[in-house]
Amino acid sequence: MSHRNISPGVTFKRDLRSGDVRIQRGIAIRLLRIVTLVLLDIIFLSLAWKFAVFYGTSLDSPWTQKTSFLLLIITIEIGVIGVQGLYKAGIHRRNYFGLIKAVSLSEVFLLLIAFLYEPDSYVSRSTFILFWLSSIALLCIGRTIFDVITKLMRQKGAIRYPVFLIAETEAQEDYIKLIEQENCYIVQGIADSTCLDKANREVTLESLRNQGIVEAFVSWKAVKNRLYVCWRFQTAGIILRILPTESIVRYPKTMSWIIGIAKIPCLTIPIPIIVGSSFWVKRSFDLCCCTILLIIILPVYLVIALLIKLDSPGAVFFRQERIGLHSKKFKIWKFRTMVSNAEKMQKDLEAKNEIKDGVLFKMKEDPRVTRVGKFLRRYSLDELPQLFNVVLGQMSLVGPRPLPIRDVEKFQTSHLLRQEVLPGITGLWQVSGRSNIDNFEDAVKLDIVYIENWSVWLDLTILLKTIKVVISKTGAY
Known part of the structure; x- marks a missing residue:
């Protein structure tokens, strides 16, 4: 595992799925x-x-x-x-x-x-x-x-969509001929795949917006393993067409589209008419739900706080640095479920870690957990204070779980995509097995599946499944 540099700070950039609320490019002609x-x-x-x-x-x-x-x-x-x-x-x-x-x-x-x-x-x-x-x-x-x-x-050149081609230099001429066969596009610009590199992609997208580009044609090699690029095109309001190669794997959240006289299948990343609106609906939903829940469950907070105080010495709340959006540190709130010196004891317990690859730390019979803590964890009541994190914009109700610094420092580069969206109180990982998942790669795959297929409806589905999982105490310890 390669160690990652974790950036401190309190100013969070926008979620990968948000962007500015804008109308889809080319919607007038459509x-x-x-x-x-x-x-x-x-x-x-x-x-x-x-x-x-x-x-x-x-x-x-x-x-x-x-x-x-x-x-x-x-x-x-x-x-x-x-x-x-x-x-x-x-x-x-x-x-x-x-x-x-x-x-x-x-x-x-x-x-x-x-x-x-x-x-x-x-x-x-x-x-x-x-x-x-x-x-x-x-x-x-x-x-x-x-x-x-x-x-x-x-x-005569009317009602054509201005498009941009991003592909390897040696393949650009063939792709241009393929695009022109459809007879409804004007290829307004061409670039190689380096324009989508991390250092260049924001400049590229800004340039495409300024040129009024409606659709971008990108070769599979240029976009492969770069899911964040697909989301950035989507939030820019530009339809992304992924041009085929000899062997191609179907990308998530895509639908088939036919281009050219040869009827070659081209994959399309669909975008809504109002770009970014779904994410802000999600954010509004988070705020409304959290406000209502905080008012309703205030008596529950008080009872839990009293039980924690009576059970063991120490603070009621546990605040721990976690890694959130864009690898920024923030303090996560939880009800304390362990003894007050739990973090110091963890070093002595690393050898008993039940996660196979060692990225996360999990123990079913963790000696640091208090009696009240076991009850709170069984019903996930220890997570309730994270509603404050949601209100502050540091978390969402649904998203990949924010992990401790110790875990994120062991991330590989491919794992960091999960840090491009707001972390959540619950997520696809939690409703698909929770603590029973004993391999970090399996957990990351579920997080990536969530990001690839995200929708407001998926969030609602996960929330409903979370209620079922919590009540049945599935995989909780």
């Missing part, structure tokens, strides 16, 4: 495409309905006489088409078979609604069939017209 397609579909669906009513067998029905029913029909049709993802870019909007399925499915919904609303008063069978067939025909014609006009405009 919204224009969606609005145009929706308007075209509304026009052609209205024409299909008028055509079917005019040429179909006449039937006295409110469906053919009231405008509100036409609005209902169009809303259902557009809704089903949208749910099927047929307003997305590229091959999605040109998925004519998917469009036929979406129209047919919406017709089934309309039949169901008509039956439940007024089964004796819908439209005639001929009107229904004409509307179904003409809707399919006109919508497909509309998409074809849209594609032809879009291609003509792009040939």
Whole structure:
């Protein structure tokens, strides 16, 4: 294990997932495409309905006489088409078979609604069939017209996305040809993989933002083993496309995207429309929950404090230096569960460490733990004071656990990624086995999985699992 230099300080940089709250780059063109397609579909669906009513067998029905029913029909049709993802870019909007399925499915919904609303008063069978067939025909014609006009405009240099290529010098020419095959991009700049090195990446991202880059194409070799780069592109509001090599492993939080005439799969790191918003929702949730909990459990704090005082001499709270965001030191708060000289005794107990690789220190029968301390640990009540750390912005409710200096000093470089996000009171590690995990590498893998797949929903899932784990006392000692 290599020893790491731990930086002191109280000024914390932002979490890897936060960034400034900003709108996704290129969203105006994407919204224009969606609005145009929706308007075209509304026009052609209205024409299909008028055509079917005019040429179909006449039937006295409110469906053919009231405008509100036409609005209902169009809303259902557009809704089903949208749910099927047929307003997305590229091959999605040109998925004519998917469009036929979406129209047919919406017709089934309309039949169901008509039956439940007024089964004796819908439209005639001929009107229904004409509307179904003409809707399919006109919508497909509309998409074809849209594609032809879009291609003509792009040939003249309009509605193209400015992109940037980052790849090895010897492969850049081939990648440019591949990108240009898609006919919707302007390669605005090129750089080699050194621009993503730690010393250069912030300057690179700032330059891309200033140039108005919407998407960045990066070769797999340039981004491999650099998960933080993916997050930095995401928080910059720039879509990241990872260009393939001969053998490629699927990256977390990615979705497949097809580029070029050869239909070569390209991996994409998706970003939300409002970049950084999810993290600030998480932070707001942390503050609200902690404030409410601190008010509710104040009597519990007082009872625990009294029990600790009666059980053994020493302070009620235990404050220990831990390593948090960006390897900065901070004081973590816990209820004292050990004798007052526990840290001095640890040196004599290192030989009994039950973590195989020795990075962490864990003992099931630790002689330093007091009687009240065992109870508090069993139900994780000793962690309750960390709510103050959350309020101060040093921790989150969910995240990788902050570790003591002794543990972090034994980190390898690959382990330091877990220090790029706010540490948490609970995390994926804790709900996946807690103290039963006896290998630090396994714990780090769980932390990395959390970072790679993070979402507000994942945080809520972990919080709910934590309650279950605490009540069942799984792996606690």
